[in-house]
Amino acid sequence: MTVLHERPAGLPASDARGRVAELMGMREQAATGPGEKATEAQHAKGKLTARERIELLLDPESFHEIEQLRRHRATGFGLETKKPYTDGVVTGWGTVEGRTVFVYAHDFRIFGGALGEAHATKIHKIMDMALAAGAPLVSLNDGAGARIQEGVSALAGYGGIFQRNTKASGVIPQISVMLGPCAGGAAYSPALTDFVFMVRDTSQMFITGPDVVRAVTGEEITQNGLGGADVHAETSGVCHFAYDDEETCLAEVRSLLSLLPSNNREMPPAVTGPAAVGGSGDALLDLVPVEGNRPYDMTKVIEEIVDDGDYLEVHERWARNIVCALARLDGHTVGIVANQPQSLAGVLDIEASEKAARFVQFCDAFSIPIVTLLDVPGFLPGVDQEHGGIIRHGAKLLYAYCNATVPRISLILRKAYGGAYIVMDSQSIGADLTYAWPTNEIAVMGAEGAANVIFRRQIAAAEDPEAMRARMVKEYKAELMHPYYAAERGLVDDVIDPAETREVLVSSLAMLRTKHADLPSRKHGNPPQ
Numbered sequence: 308m309t310v311l312h313e314r315p316a317g318l319p320a321s322d323a324r325g326r327v328a329e330l331m332g333m334r335e336q337a338a339t340g341p342g343e344k345a346t347e348a349q350h351a352k353g354k355l356t357a358r359e360r361i362e363l364l365l366d367p368e369s370f371h372e373i374e375q376l377r378r379h380r381a382t383g384f385g386l387e388t389k390k391p392y393t394d395g396v397v398t399g400w401g402t403v404e405g406r407t408v409f410v411y412a413h414d415f416r417i418f419g420g421a422l423g424e425a426h427a428t429k430i431h432k433i434m435d436m437a438l439a440a441g442a443p444l445v446s447l448n449d450g451a452g453a454r455i456q457e458g459v460s461a462l463a464g465y466g467g468i469f470q471r472n473t474k475a476s477g478v479i480p481q482i483s484v485m486l487g488p489c490a491g492g493a494a495y496s497p498a499l500t501d502f503v504f505m506v507r508d509t510s511q512m513f514i515t516g517p518d519v520v521r522a523v524t525g526e527e528i529t530q531n532g533l534g535g536a537d538v539h540a541e542t543s544g545v546c547h548f549a550y551d552d553e554e555t556c557l558a559e560v561r562s563l564l565s566l567l568p569s570n571n572r573e574m575p576p577a578v579t580g581p582a583a584v585g586g587s588g589d590a591l592l593d594l595v596p597v598e599g600n601r602p603y604d605m606t607k608v609i610e611e612i613v614d615d616g617d618y619l620e621v622h623e624r625w626a627r628n629i630v631c632a633l634a635r636l637d638g639h640t641v642g643i644v645a646n647q648p649q650s651l652a653g654v655l656d657i658e659a660s661e662k663a664a665r666f667v668q669f670c671d672a673f674s675i676p677i678v679t680l681l682d683v684p685g686f687l688p689g690v691d692q693e694h695g696g697i698i699r700h701g702a703k704l705l706y707a708y709c710n711a712t713v714p715r716i717s718l719i720l721r722k723a724y725g726g727a728y729i730v731m732d733s734q735s736i737g738a739d740l741t742y743a744w745p746t747n748e749i750a751v752m753g754a755e756g757a758a759n760v761i762f763r764r765q766i767a768a769a770e771d772p773e774a775m776r777a778r779m780v781k782e783y784k785a786e787l788m789h790p791y792y793a794a795e796r797g798l799v800d801d802v803i804d805p806a807e808t809r810e811v812l813v814s815s816l817a818m819l820r821t822k823h824a825d826l827p828s829r830k831h832g833n834p835p836q
């Protein structure tokens with residue numbers, strides 16, 4: 308552990324060059340940190356150091372560090388003799404693709420990256436600077452939570468971070484990258500931010516570690532089993548993106564940032580230059596089967612529609628029955644929300660509603676237009692869902708869409724039934740433009756279910772109930788289950804040839820780019836929780 312700085316021998320303090328050399332020595336000491344052994348131990352765990360990570364995140368030579376010479380002033384437990392520069396967190400700003408980004412990175416080699424008072428106030432300062440400058444904040448987390456030796460001062464330091472996370476929410480993008488074991492307070496701040504990235508095997512998030520879990524509940528579990536990347540990417544939904552190594556993870560953070568505006572007053576950066584290429588519209592005809600119950604992969608449809616087939620899927624492995632993705636259409640960032648027929652037939656359930664609601668809310672906060680692709684058989688029925696609160700969770704998605712003032716376009720690819728149709732950005736809840744393909748079925752429910760309810764008596768009284776049921780199903784389909792019923796009533800704006808999909812979306816978004824809508828003045832709404 309680094310000890311108190313000593314003036315390099317042989318340099319007269321009165322000499323300006325000597326003073327500069329002294330400064331360089333201190334800087335060198337701060338930049339090197341606790342030394343080779345500690346760095347080797349960090350590398351041996353498959354982890355990079357804070358500075359190596361910052362170098363990968365930011366454009367070359369763009370990092371400006373602040374408070375490099377900061378030290379804690381705590382006493383007791385031997386802290387008097389352990390006063391390393393930086394106090395275990397590297398803070399500053401740099402650029403990503405030329406745009407300013409603020410960053411803080413825990414140095415696990417110093418107190419296990421644990422947060423004390425000085426460490427916390429450095430983070431507070433960088434958060435305040437990010438908010439004032441209107442630039443994204445990225446945290447590179449590798450810390451053991453509150454610094455135990457500093458007691459309540461450390462806890463108060465976390466409070467200051469949480470408060471700033473919340474204040475900055477919806478104002479600047481906040482991204483948390485988990486790169487080590489993050490316990491307690493170190494796990495809460497990321498939960499308040501927009502996106503959480505994790506690295507398999509080397510990063511974990513939990514409120515209390517396996518030892519406490521064993522003591523309290525008797526459950527035996529490893530750190531990764533409790534809060535590893537796969538657990539949070541697939542089961543809890545705490546993490547939005549999980550990767551195998553830090554290099555890939557940080558490259559993906561850069562690519563996410565390239566899609567986002569710097570703050571809520573700016574538009575997302577548009578890519579100009581040679582016209583972006585979409586897929587061949589005709590392929591869409593083959594990708595989506597006409598039969599309502601045949602599964603297909605919605606991500607293939609997205610690939611056909613967006614620029615260069617490129618999209619960044621958020622929460623790829625959690626609530627797979629809905630797809631949330633960021634992509635570009637004609638160079639402009641869009642958020643795509645789409646039912647995924649190959650997972651649970653694309654129904655809406657508790658997790659899908661929560662996932663899409665948060666995504667819609669994010670897009671709305673940062674001026675990202677939302678394109679919704681519908682192919683939804685309804686909400687998932689069942690005791691688990693009802694008792695789990697599908698009503699209030701489903702309402703989150705409804706609330707998020709109804710509250711969104713960004714351009715909103717929905718396109719019904721195949722079926723759209725019941726409440727799920729309304730929730731998935733139907734015209735009645737404020738979509739600016741709604742399109743349908745000719746193969747659509749838009750109705751309160753599927754034909755079989757509908758016939759069993761409304762023609763129950765006729766079917767029961769018939770000589771041949773099955774023949775009667777089949778006749779009624781056919782009649783219901785012919786009468787109601789086509790897009791023209793909705794088009795005649797103005798509930799879809801147009802029925803389009805699937806081959807024209809990209810073109811229609813691009814021109815509709817271009818028209819909506821100047822859209823302005825205000826919600827009534829209020830302190831804030833009271834969304835369902």
Ligand SMILES: CC(=O)SCCNC(=O)CCNC(=O)[C@H](O)C(C)(C)COP(=O)(O)OP(=O)(O)OC[C@H]1O[C@@H](n2cnc3c(N)ncnc32)[C@H](O)[C@@H]1OP(=O)(O)O
Binds near residue numbers: 491492
């Ligand atoms: C509000 C809140 O944040 S409450 C949560 C408080 N934090 C905790 O309970 C976590 C306690 N720490 C741990 O469980 C473990 O240290 C882990 C899981 C984070 C990391 O484990 P390992 O990778 O094995 O690292 P290890 O335990 O050796 O810690 C590395 C160093 O950090 C120190 N350290 C770890 N946690 C803390 C802490 N919270 N405060 C101060 N120092 C700490 C260790 O003493 C060790 O120091 P040393 O290098 O001088 O010996």
